[in-house]
Amino acid sequence: MxxxxxxxxxxxxxxxxxxxxxxxxxxxxxxxxxxxxxxxxxxxxxxxxxxxxxxxxxxxxxxxxxxxxxxxxxxxxxxxxxxxxxxxxxxxxxxxxxxxxxxxxxxxxxxxxxxxxxxxxxxxxxxxxxxxxxxxxxxxxxxxxALNFSVLAKDSEDSFRVLREFDLPDGNHVVQSQRFAKHDRAKQILYFEFKFEEKDRNGLMVRERTVPMDMRxxxxxxxxxxxxxxxxxxxxxxxxxxxxxxxxxxxxxxxxxxxxxx
Ligand SMILES: C[S@@+](CC[C@H](N)C(=O)[O-])C[C@H]1O[C@@H](n2cnc3c(N)ncnc32)[C@H](O)[C@@H]1O
Known part of the structure; x- marks a missing residue:
């Protein structure tokens, strides 16, 4: 493909x-x-x-x-x-x-x-x-x-940690968190996941999505x-x-x- x-x-x-x-x-x-x-x-x-x-x-x-x-x-x-x-x-x-x-x-x-x-x-x-x-x-x-060498010792993290929060022009609020999902030492690739949780002004979840963010x-x-x-x-x-x-x-x-x- x-x-x-x-x-x-x-x-x-x-x-x-x-x-x-x-x-x-x-x-x-x-x-x-x-x-x-x-x-x-x-x-x-x-x-x-x-x-x-x-x-x-x-x-x-x-x-x-x-x-x-x-x-x-x-x-x-x-x-x-x-x-x-x-x-x-x-x-x-x-x-x-x-x-x-x-x-x-x-x-x-x-x-x-x-x-x-x-x-x-x-x-x-x-x-x-x-x-x-x-x-x-x-x-x-x-x-x-620049690689933080302590990362080399890690294989993955189970839980997400909050990276940042921001408001959208329509007033919805987004919490962005990140998880270190996998480490491929042979290929020098760190596989991260970003999670975006978007809520409206009343705190109701509008959308939640997880996207890959991989880096060599x-x-x-x-x-x-x-x-x-x-x-x-x-x-x-x-x-x-x-x-x-x-x-x-x-x-x-x-x-x-x-x-x-x-
Ligand atoms: C972190 S963003 C940087 C955007 C912009 N340069 C900035 O400084 O805000 C990474 C960008 O790389 C693009 N990208 C990823 N792989 C690419 C490739 N092989 N060729 C061209 N663009 C690519 C993505 O579509 C995305 O827009």
Whole structure:
């Protein structure tokens, strides 16, 4: 069967913007946009959490995503804000896309979306494909989580724990909880489940759903070797959006450069 939607996001795309209100990476990517200039490429752009501020700052950006639902929310938002001249949205897999533009100045795959690639073959395919879409000297930034090694000892958790609560525009209230469901050490995949319990203003359950949220962990030097194998020079590795050097904790924010032609 051909996969047309990223399974984890189809079932909660309408909650995504309330569950993922993170903003601390926006100035970081705006800084790189200033340094590199247009055009920009975001892999796995989702509902446009980052596309919008980047386009509002005047940059031309292409966003690709596997999920038609996430992209339709993004498209509606971009149109509503009058940004459609600067934004191009394409439904595609980040492992094998082919865009008419092959001279992007900056590409990035933020918010750990690269962890949704579950095999080294898919990871390399994403890195090679992105490399082919960059101009010489162009940058590619990959963000994945730094593995907390205590997780390696765990097999699973029985119960859900509450991650966050949020209100929807219609007044309904959602409790989002998470369970660590399975650990495949051979494949380096952590299988999580997100549960969303939506209640109306009177506290009556409107909907309850559980969706998978699986992530492959990649260590710092593993990621560096993959980037280098695809042709990138790794120029920086940060642990956070304040650009502190990588220390083993928080994120692995790896900045690769496509070498200039000799
Ligand atoms: C955590 S969200 C990130 C969205 C957005 N970049 C942000 O920062 O808010 C992950 C996104 O990855 C997309 N995705 C998962 N696998 C993908 C793939 N192989 N190719 C393209 N997009 C993918 C999902 O559809 C989802 O929109």
């Amino acid at each position: 051909t996969q047309t939607e990223a399974p984890s996001y189809v079932d909660y795309s309408e909650y995504y913007d309330f569950a993922h209100f993170q903003k601390d990476d926006i100035p970081f990517f705006l800084d790189y946009a200033r340094e590199c200039g247009s055009p920009l490429l975001e892999l796995a752009c989702g509902t446009g959490r980052l596309i919008v501020p980047i386009a509002e700052a005047g940059y031309n950006i292409t966003g690709i995503d596997l999920s038609a639902k996430m992209l339709s929310i993004c498209r509606e938002r971009v149109n509503r804000l009058g940004l459609s001249d600067r934004v191009s949205l394409v439904e595609a897999n980040m492992t094998n896309f082919d865009l008419p533009e092959k001279q992007f100045a900056l590409a990035y795959v933020p918010l750990r979306s690269f962890t949704h690639l579950f095999t080294q073959k898919d990871q390399l395919s994403c890195l090679h494909t992105t490399f082919a879409h960059l101009r010489p000297g162009g940058l590619f930034i990959v963000v994945v989580f 962990y990649t260590l710092r030097y593993e990621l560096q070797l993959l980037m280098e194998r695809a042709g990138f020079e790794v120029v920086d590795v940060f642990q956070d959006y304040e650009k502190r050097p990588f220390s083993g904790k928080y994120e692995i924010i790896m900045v690769g450069r496509k070498p200039n032609e000799k």
